[in-house]
Amino acid sequence: DRGQKLYNKVSEVVEAVLLEFDDDLSTFERLLEDFEQFLTKSRRRAEVTEKRTTEATEGRERLQHARQRAAREIGDRLERQELPGLIEELLRKPWANALVLTHLRHGEDSEEFRDAVKFADDLIWTARPKATAGDVARLQSALPHLAKRLRTGLTMVAYQEEDIAKVFKGLKQLYRSMIDSQYREQLTMPGLVAKPRPAPAPVVTPVALPEVAGASGEDIVAAAADDESPAAPVAVDEARLRWLRDLKPGTWFEFCDEAGNRVRAKLSWKSPITSKFLLVDQKGLKVADKPIEELAQEIVAGDTVVLEAVPLFQRALGAIADRLRDEKGHGGGDEGAGEAPSSASETG
Numbered sequence: 495d496r497g498q499k500l501y502n503k504v505s506e507v508v509e510a511v512l513l514e515f516d517d518d519l520s521t522f523e524r525l526l527e528d529f530e531q532f533l534t535k536s537r538r539r540a541e542v543t544e545k546r547t548t549e550a551t552e553g554r555e556r557l558q559h560a561r562q563r564a565a566r567e568i569g570d571r572l573e574r575q576e577l578p579g580l581i582e583e584l585l586r587k588p589w590a591n592a593l594v595l596t597h598l599r600h601g602e603d604s605e606e607f608r609d610a611v612k613f614a615d616d617l618i619w620t621a622r623p624k625a626t627a628g629d630v631a632r633l634q635s636a637l638p639h640l641a642k643r644l645r646t647g648l649t650m651v652a653y654q655e656e657d658i659a660k661v662f663k664g665l666k667q668l669y670r671s672m673i674d675s676q677y678r679e680q681l682t683m684p685g686l687v688a689k690p691r692p693a694p695a696p697v698v699t700p701v702a703l704p705e706v707a708g709a710s711g712e713d714i715v716a717a718a719a720d721d722e723s724p725a726a727p728v729a730v731d732e733a734r735l736r737w738l739r740d741l742k743p744g745t746w747f748e749f750c751d752e753a754g755n756r757v758r759a760k761l762s763w764k765s766p767i768t769s770k771f772l773l774v775d776q777k778g779l780k781v782a783d784k785p786i787e788e789l790a791q792e793i794v795a796g797d798t799v800v801l802e803a804v805p806l807f808q809r810a811l812g813a814i815a816d817r818l819r820d821e822k823g824h825g826g827g828d829e830g831a832g833e834a835p836s837s838a839s840e841t842g
């Protein structure tokens with residue numbers, strides 16, 4: 495009871511009974527109604543906070559999963575071949591970000607996501623040297639669709655029209671430099687307005703991607719590699735894992751926090767992606783999110799326990815009864831008789 499709001503309210507009710515009650519039983523009805531209103535408001539506030547906490551945690555996890563999937567798709571392709579700098583940057587940055595957004599909006603098994611991954615393969619093919627008339631013709635016939643798809647993806651990740659034009663211009667320069675000179679003049683790039691002028695000499699200098707601020711300019715592949723750290727293998731009894739997987743949201747745990755304090759938290763949500771357990775306090779605020787294997791290890795070690803669903807006052811009365819039995823067993827001394835139980839875990 496952080497802040498002791500519940501404790502203070504209970505104390506207020508008890509004091510009111512002691513001071514106000516004589517023989518009018520309506521005092522109890524009035525105090526009970528006031529106390530129930532307090533509990534209802536507290537519960538509603540906690541439910542709203544818990545929902546927001548769960549949604550935020552779920553959103554972060556979905557984003558992380560989408561980034562990792564996009565990084566794998568692009569990283570695997572970059573490892574297999576050496577690409578011109580412009581094409582590699584396009585894949586690493588804006589197109590990887592487009593994959594992330596497509597994953598979040600439509601899912602990794604969607605047709606939209608498969609189409610976005612296929613575009614990466616098509617773009618990689620365009621970066622290969624074109625030394626025959628057939629290659630050039632194939633490139634020329636593919637460019638309108640690729641240009642439209644690329645423009646859609648760049649717009650999705652907040653590229654401005656000026657930046658998109660720079661990308662298209664850079665691609666045209668890149669493709670012209672890779673085409674055999676006798677076929678070079680056949681190439682036109684959709685999206686660029688042709689200007690009457692003599693054919694330029696081949697451009698062989700590297701073409702850079704325009705600098706774009708924000709997430710659109712982030713190298714998803716490099717960021718995902720930095721985030722991923724191999725987890726040490728954990729040996730956990732499968733029966734224990736199945737038992738944990740079957741626990742319902744609303745189950746309460748007691749465990750040690752980083753400072754070594756015993757804290758209580760409720761299971762709010764189980765991740766279908768990573769199997770992490772989101773634990774919140776009675777106000778709905780996040781206390782921890784623990785991988786299921788870590789939680790199982792802590793339970794086996796006795797560092798974490800699952801609390802029984804026993805009503806608050808029943809736990810309190812049980813703790814008092816246990817204390818009285820302990821004192822009687824020690825000779826019925828008065829020492830400590832007035833102390834309140836420090837934790838409901840004393841109920842056994």
